[in-house]
Structure formats: structure tokens, C-alpha cells
Amino acid sequence: MPLFHYTTDRLQPVAETTFGAEGILERQDLQRLLREQIDALGERLLVIAEEFGDWADSARRIDLLCLDTDANLVVVELKRTEDGGHMELQALRYAAMVSTMRFDQLVDTHAKYLNRLAAGPAPDTDAARAAILGFLNWTEVNQSQFAQDVRIVLASANFGRELTTAVMWLNERNLDIRCVRLKPYRLNAETVLLDVQQIIPLPEAAEFQTRIDVKKQAERQDRSDRKVLRAQFWEALLDLARPRSQAHAGRSATTDGWLSGKIGRTGFDLNYVVRRHDAQVELWIGFGTGKSELNRKAFDALKAQQAAIEADFGAPLDWQELPESEGCRIRCVLPDGGYQSPAEQWPQIHERMVAAMIRLETAMRARVAKLVL
Structure with missing residues (x-):
């Protein structure tokens, strides 16, 4: 959908642009700004780590590892490309890798992240633990509620049909993957606008889609039970x-x-x-x-x-x-x-x-x- 600049006498179309044309980089710009303002993705999250890769035998790193208000881990993957590449496959690997993370490991990871941002002498696990508990509104650790699921947020300039088809198929099978489009527009010589829209699932249809997913899950379980x-x-x-x-x-x-x-x-x-x-x-x-x-x-x-x-x-x-x-x-x-x-x-x-x-x-x-x- 086009974006318009509203004035008292007309709707002036705002020209689409690309991150490449504007010299906006993936890690140094997009990732840095979203790290500081993660709520721009449309939900309340706590950034636990940036470029997280604390596992053996892999050089892969999660762009942003977050926590949601239900104490679920959230893998955020960013791309500035027009089709998203194969980011859903990367994110699935990362989600599997962090799915076994314990609360004490989460605290240690967040402490290292905060220490790096503040350039402190040493990680402060007490401060990290307090920050996490405060975000979750917990007075003490609830191990039974921590990391019951790992969710995925894919943020890209656009998404190809293969990627969106794969995401919708995976969501039908009870995964939670969201696609957020980051679309840049050039308003004038000094101003670039960023349109942030969740396109999968559509927010207006989320509750309805949840009911459909629950029904489909029940039907799949019923078929499995019958077999x-x-x-x-x-x-x-x-x-x-x-x-x-x-x-x-x-x-x-x-x-x-x-x-x-x-x-x-x-x-x-x-x-x-x-x-x-x-x-x-x-x-x-x-x-x-x-x-x-x-x-x-x-x-x-x-x-x-x-x-x-x-x-x-x-x-x-x-x-x-x-x-x-x-x-x-x-x-x-x-x-x-x-x-x-x-x-x-x-x-x-x-x-x-x-x-x-x-x-x-x-x-x-x-x-x-x-x-x-």
C-alpha cells in the first residue's frame, strides 16, 4: 500500500526507497536502532542479548535474543533485503539451539550484554537478574513458567512468497512466527520514514487465527489419537x-x-x-x-x-x-x-x-x- 503525506489541500504520495539506496546498514543501523527501541516491532520485549552465539560447534549468531512478557524466549532475525532470503530457516535453527536455555544461563547472558553496553569492569548478574524479574513482574524465579516456548520474529524490508508460504505452514503446525515488514520511504531530502507493519499474522485477524489454529491442532490430535x-x-x-x-x-x-x-x-x-x-x-x-x-x-x-x-x-x-x-x-x-x-x-x-x-x-x-x- 502507498504512503501519503497529508496536507490541507492534497494527499502527496511519499516515494518508496530501499535501505541500500539510503545507505542504511543491517547491523550498524537497523539492528542498533531496534535494539534500543525494540517495541517498534509491535510488542513489549526485553532485549537479552545482541549477536548471541553462546553454543558449541557453531559460529552462527542471533541478531537479537529477547524475552516476552510470558517469559518465552524470542528470536529476532533482521534482513534489509526485499525477499527475506532464507531467514526463516536460520531462525528455526536458532530457536532450537536456545530452547534448552535455563534461567541462570539467561541471567548470565543478559549480564554480559549489559556489561558490554555500559563498558563496565565485569558482568553484574544481580542487576541482570533484577532487570529480568522486574520485566516479568516476578518477585522470584518461576521455573515452571520460564521458556515454555520459543517464538520467532522476522523483520525485513519485504518477504518472498516462498518464505511467507513456509511461515504460514509452520504456524499452522503450532509454531509462533511473525513477519514484520520494515519499509523505508523518502519524505524529503532530510527525512526517511520507516513503515513498520506486521503482515503475518495480520494483527486484526490474530484472535480469529488463534481460534482456527486451536481447532486445527485439536483436529490433528484427534486424527493422531484415532490412528x-x-x-x-x-x-x-x-x-x-x-x-x-x-x-x-x-x-x-x-x-x-x-x-x-x-x-x-x-x-x-x-x-x-x-x-x-x-x-x-x-x-x-x-x-x-x-x-x-x-x-x-x-x-x-x-x-x-x-x-x-x-x-x-x-x-x-x-x-x-x-x-x-x-x-x-x-x-x-x-x-x-x-x-x-x-x-x-x-x-x-x-x-x-x-x-x-x-x-x-x-x-x-x-x-x-x-x-x-
Whole structure:
């Protein structure tokens, strides 16, 4: 968006410029000024150190290491370039490196920083500790609240699409990375203006975005929990099924909602299926992409024997031709029990599923083998 100089009779556009054109340097100018006025980035921070690199086997240094009012560490990376380069990758490395910092190390780091600024004879850890506690409004150290997270602030003249895409993707996965644009404008021969805007996440949408992120995080956790439950469910079922049937003897537990087995002929699978609150056993007919006519021919040949098959199975079956799918299904749904049932009910659910699968295999195996297609 353009910047205008407001006068009583007109809006005068202010010319954009660059840090390079103005001779503004990254470290000597931008970093120095932000160090002295860190609130310009849009939040209250305490600068703990400048050019921090107190770790082994690395010459890398954090431009500004800060602390926020929630006692989280904040890595601030600065660039005067128009695309931000690869600063998000640098900042992620730095965040990982400082994530294990203890409070006493923070105090020691801040003491060295204050000593360097004041050109004192020796670091004063008592003064540094008092400054940190005062900033946090703590009367004493609260170790359980210190550095629960490491946040990242990226400040640059602009950001490339690759960088912003990466930052938004990382934020969706519960990181906290902010992009602050530092845009210089030339007002007149004597004056350069600096427009400081947080562009990711947009401040106006921060609360809404937080709600979305919480929802997405809950959904991801729910998907993860479901996968763990299904894997445990299948493992216990296979322990019961393997000694009683060869159809799934070579299978291992998965995190999927189904578990396929063989009936002795290509194009036919005996599948266990489990959902949250019910399960099923099925014969799946699927010869592959573009083989819908062959699928239907096999399905029709078996359906012609429906009465005899259901008599052997011992109950009615659900015959699904599924014309819009890549296969056909013959199934028996077993209600009142899925992977989200209490674990103490799983043995009964597994027993019903295995017994139904054995009956389905008995009713289908010989007939599938004799089909002429």
C-alpha cells in the first residue's frame, strides 16, 4: 500500500526507497536502532542479548535474543533485503539451539550484554537478574513458567512468497512466527520514514487465527489419537484371528480403518473394516482401474447365488454394486462396537468380527475360485 503525506489541500504520495539506496546498514543501523527501541516491532520485549552465539560447534549468531512478557524466549532475525532470503530457516535453527536455555544461563547472558553496553569492569548478574524479574513482574524465579516456548520474529524490508508460504505452514503446525515488514520511504531530502507493519499474522485477524489454529491442532490430535487406537485395535484382533484363519495370517496392524486379506484369487479381498462405533466384514471385488465391467460381472455371478451364500453365512448380507466406485462390495455390518468402544469391550467385538469373517470366507472361498470370468 502507498504512503501519503497529508496536507490541507492534497494527499502527496511519499516515494518508496530501499535501505541500500539510503545507505542504511543491517547491523550498524537497523539492528542498533531496534535494539534500543525494540517495541517498534509491535510488542513489549526485553532485549537479552545482541549477536548471541553462546553454543558449541557453531559460529552462527542471533541478531537479537529477547524475552516476552510470558517469559518465552524470542528470536529476532533482521534482513534489509526485499525477499527475506532464507531467514526463516536460520531462525528455526536458532530457536532450537536456545530452547534448552535455563534461567541462570539467561541471567548470565543478559549480564554480559549489559556489561558490554555500559563498558563496565565485569558482568553484574544481580542487576541482570533484577532487570529480568522486574520485566516479568516476578518477585522470584518461576521455573515452571520460564521458556515454555520459543517464538520467532522476522523483520525485513519485504518477504518472498516462498518464505511467507513456509511461515504460514509452520504456524499452522503450532509454531509462533511473525513477519514484520520494515519499509523505508523518502519524505524529503532530510527525512526517511520507516513503515513498520506486521503482515503475518495480520494483527486484526490474530484472535480469529488463534481460534482456527486451536481447532486445527485439536483436529490433528484427534486424527493422531484415532490412528493409535486403530493400530492397537488391529493388533489385538490379529492376535485372535491368525490361529483361526489364514486369510490375514501374514498381515500386520496398520493405522487405517481397514485390514485386507486374501481369499486365493486376484481381484478379491476379504476385508475387516472398523469405524468409531461399528465394524464390518466384507468381500471386496476390485480388479483395478478401468475394470468396472469385470467387477460387475463377478458381482453378478455371486449375486446369482445369494440365497445359498447367505444360508452358508447364516445371515443376510448387504450387496453393494457401487457403480461410481472402483469395485463392488458384499458386506455384513456389525453394530454396537468400534475402535472407540471401551478397551474392555474389544475382546467381544473382536470375537464377533473374527467369527463373521470365518463364516464369510467359508461361504465365499470355493464359489470365488469357481467363477468363470
